Amino acid sequence: MNHLTTLFAFTVLASSMTACQSTTSESILPVNNNSSVDKQLKQIIAKHRLTGDAMQGRRTSDIESPQAQLGMRLFFSKSLGGDQDSACVTCHHPALGGGDNLSLSIGVAAERPELLGEGRLVDTNSQLNGVPSVPRNAPTTFNIAAWDEVLFHDGRVESLGKTPAAGGNDQQGIRTPDVAFGLADPLSGDNLVMAQARFPVTSPEEMKGFVHETKSNEEIREYLASRVGDYDENHGGLVVPSYWLKQFQQVYQAPTASAETLITEQNIASLIASYERSQVFTNTPWRRYIEGDKTSLSASAKAGAVLFYTSKQKGGADCVACHRGDFFTDEKFHNIATPQIGNGKGNGADGSADFGRFRETGSETDKYAFRTPTLLNVEVTGPWSHSGAYTELEAMVWHHLDPRDEVTNYDITQLSQPNIANLDKIQANTQPALQKLDADRNAGLAVLQSIDLNDKQVIQLVDFLHTLTDPCVKNRACLAKWIPKENEDPNGHQLDAVDMNGDSL
Ligand code: HEC
Ligand code: HEC
Structure with missing residues (x-):
């Protein structure tokens, strides 16, 4: 299934609809400060005791030290x-x-x-x-x-x-x-x-x-x-x-x-x-929103935030079940059956599978479970999942909603990296994880739920994820402090990185 095409069509449609309601053509800017969505988010922020600052109370260090x-x-x-x-x-x-x-x-x-x-x-x-x-x-x-x-x-x-x-x-x-x-x-x-x-x-x-x-x-x-x-x-x-x-x-x-x-x-x-x-890169639009700037999120991102924090019973996506707190992770392990690509970790019949947390605990419940990743700056940390199988954030979100469908229809042409091993074994290496997810669901365990969202709602979730980016991480000048100046190592061992065009990173 090609989500991107449908997503695009939907964006255009959504834009023109909103344009009719307001005098501006900039459709996804916040509508007004007192909207009910802001009230809803206020309750959500209070309920989850969010401050926006994932580093609160933590020791960090100073790059100038x-x-x-x-x-x-x-x-x-x-x-x-x-x-x-x-x-x-x-x-x-x-x-x-x-x-x-x-x-x-x-x-x-x-x-x-x-x-x-x-x-x-x-x-x-x-x-x-x-x-x-x-x-x-x-x-x-x-x-x-x-x-x-x-x-x-x-x-x-x-x-x-x-x-x-x-x-x-x-x-x-x-x-x-x-x-x-x-x-x-x-x-x-x-x-x-x-x-x-x-x-x-x-x-x-x-x-x-x-x-x-x-x-x-x-x-x-x-x-x-x-x-x-x-x-x-x-x-x-x-x-x-x-x-x-x-x-x-x-x-x-x-x-x-x-x-x-x-x-x-x-x-x-x-x-x-x-x-x-x-x-430390935590100065996100979402943080500014929590701190009181109601204009830092678009209307679409606000709707995405509501979906993110609302339970399935109440029509939400319940992402917060695992991606919780200001760091967007419970630091626990869950099997969400993402496609297994590459060499694997020596598990399974021919060693090309990856048993995840099971490798450490030896407990069957942990098979195919991986740690919930943080979502701060997730826009710039792709490809996504433990084996980097998804190269579009939208696809990563769709995967959560219906893992079996996404794995069955997984399109290897999304992988821009050549020579990845075992692409012919994706289904064989991922089916056991899907079966385990089904079995756990049938047993009534608190695992990833199947959630029915439409294309527009997925766009809203992705728009919300984009508000978790600290602008510094997209700005080379801002990042300069964390990248040493060239040629300071007399041994020539300093890795001064270039991209495929030969330009300095
Ligand atoms: C049951 C727990 C759980 C729920 C609920 C959940 N996630 Fe995840 N999420 C995970 C785990 C575990 C991974 C990593 C999977 C892997 O590495 O294979 C992940 C990965 C991700 C990633 C990729 C991050 C990265 O750095 O690779 C994104 C984006 C994401 N989730 C967004 C969402 C959104 C949006 C929702 C709600 C629709 C959601 N998640 C609901 C557990 C969960
Ligand atoms: C060849 C690429 C590669 C190199 C070189 C490398 N890493 Fe990594 N790093 C990875 C991969 C892949 C993982 C995830 C491995 C896993 O979870 O099994 C990882 C995991 C990590 C993590 C854990 C992140 C988290 O969220 O849990 C940290 C921190 C890290 N590396 C720091 C370092 C440091 C420090 C060095 C140098 C001493 C280093 N890495 C060298 C690829 C690399």
């Missing part, structure tokens, strides 16, 4: 890639919504390591044979400090205390993939973002590469730290030690301390986290 500045250098440095061809920013660039604009990420072995976003390809002569091999879509790093319970699509970095607004910083500690489910990792650091930052370097396809593939997680981290600090056993002179050492000495105010004591895997993770936690 020495820690965040050095963390930014590390985040953009290929020195942390085992084969020196991939950096954190490879898949989390501020100008690409804090992600990579790809359905499935490409880390190591890219044809052109500097080219990010559309046009980024895996080298056909590499061990990866030209196939995007990272099994999941890269989530945004924007507002990462707002998560309190879990990171990753399957929550494998998890606060054991889950204290509200603590970001994982509480007595109970943080579980990571280095320890068994339910245990605290003594090396996790004191927040979820730092705990997470120690893992990309351990993934062969993301950053570790192939030369050091046999090293254990802790071995590769310590090796990379020693290489950056130039105190590794080979003392290979791969980097200019004075560059990093001087910066670490300044940040830690330890002018005579050695590279061995300062440039450690723990400090590297902590600094990177400091940079990531400075990416």
